[in-house]
Amino acid sequence: MAERRSRTQKKKKDPNAPKRSLSAYMFFANETRDIVRAENPGIAFGQVGKVLGERWKALSDDQKKPFEDKAEADKKRYELEKAEYLKTQQQ
DNA sequence: ACAATGATTGTTTGG
DNA sequence: CCAAACAATCATTGT
Numbered sequence: 001m002a003e004r005r006s007r008t009q010k011k012k013k014d015p016n017a018p019k020r021s022l023s024a025y026m027f028f029a030n031e032t033r034d035i036v037r038a039e040n041p042g043i044a045f046g047q048v049g050k051v052l053g054e055r056w057k058a059l060s061d062d063q064k065k066p067f068e069d070k071a072e073a074d075k076k077r078y079e080l081e082k083a084e085y086l087k088t089q090q091q
Numbered sequence: 092a093c094a095a096t097g098a099t100t101g102t103t104t105g106g
Numbered sequence: 107c108c109a110a111a112c113a114a115t116c117a118t119t120g121t
Binding site for chain 1: 108109110111112113114115116117118119
């Protein structure tokens with residue numbers, strides 16, 4: 001159910017498309033990518049991705065908290081552009 | 092009002 | 107530049 005669209009635009013949604021915000025995983029990845037790659041010199045691209053995911057959940061909910069916190073802040077960012085987009089499109 | 096959907100976010104490496 | 111694997115997201119939409 002709900003197949004993941006391999007990503008990369010596929011369909012249009014909105015005229016200005018405010019784009020949503022990032023996910024905690026993105027913030028976590030920003031830091032982990034450094035670690036994972038540091039511990040796995042020469043690791044393959046697809047492999048790192050998997051290892052990353054394992055690490056992500058490997059953390060305790062409290063550890064993801066800091067990441068969620070950033071995701072939370074990013075969401076606000078989206079809200080802002082969304083408001084602008086709505087305003088613009090309404091005009 | 093409620094439910095489901097879709098679209099999106101960022102990272103990794105390599106030709 | 108783009109591709110998959112990884113996870114979250116969560117706002118928008120339609121009836």
